[in-house]
Amino acid sequence: MIVNNKKIKLGVTDILLVIIAIVFTAGIRGWFKVCEPMGEGFMSCHWAGETLKAMSITMLVLCIIHVFMPDEKIKIGMDIAFIGVLVFSLMIPGGVINLCMMEDMKCRSLTKPWNMGICIVWIIIILGDILLCIGSLNKEKHKRG
Numbered sequence: 001m002i003v004n005n006k007k008i009k010l011g012v013t014d015i016l017l018v019i020i021a022i023v024f025t026a027g028i029r030g031w032f033k034v035c036e037p038m039g040e041g042f043m044s045c046h047w048a049g050e051t052l053k054a055m056s057i058t059m060l061v062l063c064i065i066h067v068f069m070p071d072e073k074i075k076i077g078m079d080i081a082f083i084g085v086l087v088f089s090l091m092i093p094g095g096v097i098n099l100c101m102m103e104d105m106k107c108r109s110l111t112k113p114w115n116m117g118i119c120i121v122w123i124i125i126i127l128g129d130i131l132l133c134i135g136s137l138n139k140e141k142h143k144r145g
Contacts (some may be wrong), residue, residue: 009136013129014067021060021120028052032094032114034107037098045107048097052115054091072133072140079126079133086119117124 027033034049062078069075093099093115097109 009070010067011129011132013132016125017063017066017129018060020118020125021063024118024122025056025060027114027118028056028111031048032106032110034111035105043100043107044098044113045093045100045105046065048093048099048107049111051097052077052089052111053090055085055092059085072137076133078131082126083123086123090116090119091097109118 028049034045035043037043037046061083062082066078068069069078090095093107093112098110099105103109
């Protein structure tokens with residue numbers, strides 16, 4: 001039986017990833033949520049918001065798993081996957097799913113810019129985490145060799 005004796009290393013980027021995941025999840029549910037239903041039913045932006053809500057919860061869970069992952073190689077793989085999901089998240093409001101036609105609606109004036117800002121900051125943190133993990137792997141490699 002193979003046992004992984006590596007200890008969990010809680011780094012600054014791990015904490016930042018969880019914090020930004022919480023901010024994104026809370027924000028899409030409250031601070032920068034899309035427009036309320038009007039008249040007969042939901043507008044298309046409602047579905048953009050629902051998709052972002054589902055993605056935010058998924059990313060929060062994955063960020064928590066990332067914290068407890070002791071292997072830097074797995075963390076790098078998760079980081080690369082995060083970047084793909086975040087790029088998709090950038091494309092959802094107004095790209096993959098249409099938003100309201102009026103520029104002053106919440107989905108265009110609040111949700112889309114906040115989503116873009118948080119995703120870009122998140123990607124920057126992830127790139128920093130990748131660099132730190134690579135540095136840690138190189139340091140470990142030099143200790144052994």
